[in-house]
Amino acid sequence: MDAEAAVVGPLAEDLRVLNELSVVSEVDADAVGRAREHLEAARAILAEKTLDGPYGVRFTADGRQRSWGNAAVGLRNPIAPPLEFVKDDDGTVRADYFLRRGYEGPPGLTHGGISALILDQVLGYTATVNGCPGMTGTLTLRYRNPTPLGALHAEARVDRIEGIKAFVVGHISDGETVCVEAEGVFILPRWARERMAAEASAVTEAPAQD
Numbered sequence: 001m002d003a004e005a006a007v008v009g010p011l012a013e014d015l016r017v018l019n020e021l022s023v024v025s026e027v028d029a030d031a032v033g034r035a036r037e038h039l040e041a042a043r044a045i046l047a048e049k050t051l052d053g054p055y056g057v058r059f060t061a062d063g064r065q066r067s068w069g070n071a072a073v074g075l076r077n078p079i080a081p082p083l084e085f086v087k088d089d090d091g092t093v094r095a096d097y098f099l100r101r102g103y104e105g106p107p108g109l110t111h112g113g114i115s116a117l118i119l120d121q122v123l124g125y126t127a128t129v130n131g132c133p134g135m136t137g138t139l140t141l142r143y144r145n146p147t148p149l150g151a152l153h154a155e156a157r158v159d160r161i162e163g164i165k166a167f168v169v170g171h172i173s174d175g176e177t178v179c180v181e182a183e184g185v186f187i188l189p190r191w192a193r194e195r196m197a198a199e200a201s202a203v204t205e206a207p208a209q210d
């Protein structure tokens with residue numbers, strides 16, 4: 001982990017813990033008031049200097065990509081569980097992750113929208129690392145069994161690629177039972193296709209160099 005990640009990663013992790021405590025803490029009103037005073041002090045410090053816009057995607061000097069603001073995988077984002085992906089030799093992508101009690105939907109279970117967030121990211125990443133990056137065009141989910149909180153597993157593989165479209169399938173399981181199945185169509189958008197075509201034609205039209 002690089003020096004900046006070592007500073008900001010633990011901040012997001014602290015905030016994940018606070019998110020869960022906001023849900024489950026049973027301290028009295030006086031204690032909540034004291035905790036909020038500390039949080040206000042932290043807010044004031046962090047707000048001293050901020051970006052004007054979203055974090056976006058950034059690149060380090062050695063070319064590594066950072067999506068630290070991303071709501072599913074962002075190192076800096078306390079909404080992200082976060083997910084960390086492993087790619088197998090056959091192109092399958094897997095992630096073991098842990099959902100705290102702040103991700104509850106039905107009592108004691110994972111919110112279905114959180115499962116959708118995770119599958120969107122896992123399937124989209126799978127399309128990208130298998131050579132067909134794109135935006136989510138369609139994401140279809142089937143909630144087969146209730147998804148518990150806690151330790152979960154997601155995985156995805158490319159079913160097929162048709163030109164600019166990747167058809168990806170995947171699921172979430174609790175280690176034994178498949179809870180949610182997903183199919184996604186990821187499409188290289190028109191603006192990206194036009195940019196790639198313009199760059200290709202600029203290379204073709206460039207005068208030959210001796």
Ligand SMILES: CCCCCCCCCCCCCC(=O)SCCNC(=O)CCNC(=O)[C@H](O)C(C)(C)COP(=O)(O)OP(=O)(O)OC[C@H]1O[C@@H](n2cnc3c(N)ncnc32)[C@H](O)[C@@H]1OP(=O)(O)O
Pocket residue numbers: 120121122124125128133134135136137138165185187188189190191192
């Ligand atoms: C470089 C790109 C970014 C990479 C990001 C990597 C992140 C990885 C992680 C990501 C994780 C997070 C991910 C997120 O959160 S991504 C955020 C959620 N998704 C969006 O916001 C996408 C919004 N929509 C669009 O941008 C456009 O509508 C897209 C790009 C989808 C298509 O607009 P485009 O103008 O390009 O389309 P076209 O009219 O030229 O048609 C082209 C072909 O596509 C077919 N079609 C069209 N729409 C759909 C549809 N909805 N389902 C299925 N198929 C569709 C169409 O029939 C045609 O097929 P064919 O007739 O040729 O056979």
